[in-house]
Amino acid sequence: MIVIDGISYNIPVISIARKAEFLDKYAERTEDGVLQRELIGVYFNYQLQFAPAANDSEAEEYSRLWNKLTEPQEFHNVTVPDESGDYTFEAYFSNVGDEVFKIRGRKNYFKNLTVNFIAKSPARK
Secondary structure (H helix, E strand, C coil), X not given: CEEECCEEECCCEEEEEEEEEEEEEEEEECCCCCEEEEEEEEXXXXXXXXXXXXXXXXXXXXXXXXXXXXXXXXXXXXXXXXXXXXXXXXXXXXXXXXXXXXXXXXEEEEEEEEEEEEECCCCEC
């Protein structure tokens, strides 16, 4: 389960990829080849992939999540599974995508929903 802006979405998470991105204020090499750098902080960014909707009720929940992930809002509060329970942070969403895997009548079912959560602030300084 995932929580976005205080709303829970009951869609199983298939995979979670986590990256610790190191962001510098500056990083330059001096004439003698030594790196000079000022680290702003370490940002924890996540990529999640969700399970496909198998029936109509799951398709409705999947649609709710899709609508939230594509909402034109700058930042969101997200809670994702972490090794010590849950990790909550402010992030923006990027590279939201999925694909149709089944069409039944006038109903379309999607799979491979992925999203990147890019942290607004460093997790560690």
